[in-house]
Amino acid sequence: MKTLSWNNPWLQLPDCFHQSVQPVPLDNPYFAHCNPYAAQLLGLPVEQLTTETALRCFNGNGLLPGTSPIASVYAGHQFGIFTSPLGDGRAILLGEVQRENGIRYEIQLKGAGITPYSRTLDGRCPLGSAIREYLGSEALAGLGIPSTRSLCLLAGGTEIRREHISTAAILVRMARSHIRFGHFEYFHHRGDFDNVKILAGFVIEQLFPELLNEPAAQRPMRLLETIVERSARLLAGWQSAGFTHGVINTDNMTVYGDTLDFGPFGFMEAYDPEFLPNPGDDLNRYQFDQQPEIGRWNCLALAEAMSSLLPGRTIPAKLLRLYRQNYSRHFLLRMRQKLGLAAEHPDDAGLVDGLLETLRNGGIDYSVFFRRLAEFDEPGKNRELFALTKEPAVLTGWLNSYRDRLILEKTSGQERRNLMNQVNPCYVLRGHLLNKAINCAEQGDLREFHRLFTLVQKPFEEQQDMAFYSLPQTEELLPV
Ligand code: AMP
Numbered sequence: 001m002k003t004l005s006w007n008n009p010w011l012q013l014p015d016c017f018h019q020s021v022q023p024v025p026l027d028n029p030y031f032a033h034c035n036p037y038a039a040q041l042l043g044l045p046v047e048q049l050t051t052e053t054a055l056r057c058f059n060g061n062g063l064l065p066g067t068s069p070i071a072s073v074y075a076g077h078q079f080g081i082f083t084s085p086l087g088d089g090r091a092i093l094l095g096e097v098q099r100e101n102g103i104r105y106e107i108q109l110k111g112a113g114i115t116p117y118s119r120t121l122d123g124r125c126p127l128g129s130a131i132r133e134y135l136g137s138e139a140l141a142g143l144g145i146p147s148t149r150s151l152c153l154l155a156g157g158t159e160i161r162r163e164h165i166s167t168a169a170i171l172v173r174m175a176r177s178h179i180r181f182g183h184f185e186y187f188h189h190r191g192d193f194d195n196v197k198i199l200a201g202f203v204i205e206q207l208f209p210e211l212l213n214e215p216a217a218q219r220p221m222r223l224l225e226t227i228v229e230r231s232a233r234l235l236a237g238w239q240s241a242g243f244t245h246g247v248i249n250t251d252n253m254t255v256y257g258d259t260l261d262f263g264p265f266g267f268m269e270a271y272d273p274e275f276l277p278n279p280g281d282d283l284n285r286y287q288f289d290q291q292p293e294i295g296r297w298n299c300l301a302l303a304e305a306m307s308s309l310l311p312g313r314t315i316p317a318k319l320l321r322l323y324r325q326n327y328s329r330h331f332l333l334r335m336r337q338k339l340g341l342a343a344e345h346p347d348d349a350g351l352v353d354g355l356l357e358t359l360r361n362g363g364i365d366y367s368v369f370f371r372r373l374a375e376f377d378e379p380g381k382n383r384e385l386f387a388l389t390k391e392p393a394v395l396t397g398w399l400n401s402y403r404d405r406l407i408l409e410k411t412s413g414q415e416r417r418n419l420m421n422q423v424n425p426c427y428v429l430r431g432h433l434l435n436k437a438i439n440c441a442e443q444g445d446l447r448e449f450h451r452l453f454t455l456v457q458k459p460f461e462e463q464q465d466m467a468f469y470s471l472p473q474t475e476e477l478l479p480v
Pocket residue numbers: 086087088089090091117118119121122123124125247252261263
């Protein structure tokens with residue numbers, strides 16, 4: 001930890017953006033996990049992460065020089081309804097770490113006690129929720145989808161009351177930025193346009209300094225376009241992975257375009273456009289196939305929140321087209337990769353639509369399908385594809401189109417297989433695996449949690465004796 005260089009750039013912002021807070025330590029803390037891959041991003045040798053000094057720092061017992069804990073205020077559209085103020089009710093920003101290569105990461109403690117924005121809640125995070133976020137964010141990162149990262153997880157002897165008594169945890173998460181769409185919304189909806197402007201300048205300076213080369217009058221529009229493009233790319237990543245976030249309120253979207261705040265998320269098993277992992281979402285607002293348009297709706301809410309900075313204070317129509325264009329482009333790019341198509345062909349979007357319809361019709365497991373498709377037309381292998389579907393005739397029809405399309409490719413079968421197995425995961429964070437890991441952890445056994453971490457970090461590499469973890473819950477194969 002001594003090699004890390006800390007500071008807190010949020011302190012440059014006026015006082016109305018944040019309040020100073022002190023983390024409330026857990027009793028008898030210990031590391032439930034340390035993530036060597038995230039440590040590597042910080043340039044931190046893992047031996048320094050697993051030390052008593054690091055444990056004390058992240059538990060709030062002994063803050064390091066340069067850290068200055070704060071909680072920030074924001075607002076947000078929650079399930080479509082504007083709510084203000086919200087804020088970091090259970091997240092405390094310690095500061096940021098700057099690497100010698102100039103890359104910076106903010107470090108937040110999630111669950112380190114109450115802040116001025118906790119309302120009546122306790123500022124704590126149950127171990128089960130912390131493990132959900134820890135594994136969810138690392139699973140997305142493993143798939144190459146932008147996400148906040150989990151550096152380490154602390155548990156200890158502190159108990160909290162939920163439906164039942166639960167162990168409290170502190171999730172140490174890192175991100176290039178924790179600035180949410182809701183930070184802009186908070187100031188805009190109070191009519192505080194000066195602070196909207198200050199925030200836009202801060203975001204440009206911190207995250208997108210290349211925009212400083214643009215004429216000053218055009219920067220806010222360019223910033224908005226950048227955020228819209230990155231959000232569309234994020235949503236395309238989710239859709240191609242069969243990931244449903246569950247609560248994409250505007251306060252859960254970052255201006256950097258990372259996945260943030262993992263709650264009732266889910267990775268799809270049998271392909272189902274209506275997949276809804278959040279049982280509290282009565283109106284199905286955030287179900288899988290609604291996500292791309294919700295992403296666009298959220299971008300509109302952000303555009304409104306930044307409209308005081310735009311020429312004529314109006315949101316140009318091209319901004320909304322920009323979202324859809326970027327979304328379609330990135331989605332098709334990812335789906336082509338999943339299908340092993342190196343070339344581009346005008347009918348590819350139709351081929352993808354046909355595939356999704358085929359998967360839905362047949363109730364086909366989304367991730368197993370792509371792994372098996374890599375073996376398509378290899379001796380004896382098509383049988384394994386057909387074993388996945390309830391509608392073999394529909395699958396035959398689609399596979400014929402796929403076979404025809406492959407003729408247009410220059411790559412060999414072996415090359416295609418290799419490419420496909422580098423983008424189609426063998427291991428996804430299936431709900432039943434995650435629930436089992438959480439149940440075991442709540443009983444004090446962290447082994448399943450650690451095993452899932454290892455698998456989802458390297459989701460494309462098939463591991464020996466781990467077939468159980470690659471299959472849907474319904475497959476009758478018991479763990480060894
Ligand atoms: P979320 O649903 O996790 O995105 O949280 C919505 C709002 O509630 C945010 O302002 C959170 O900081 C706050 N919040 C959620 N859980 C807690 C908690 N246990 N203590 C304090 N604030 C919380």
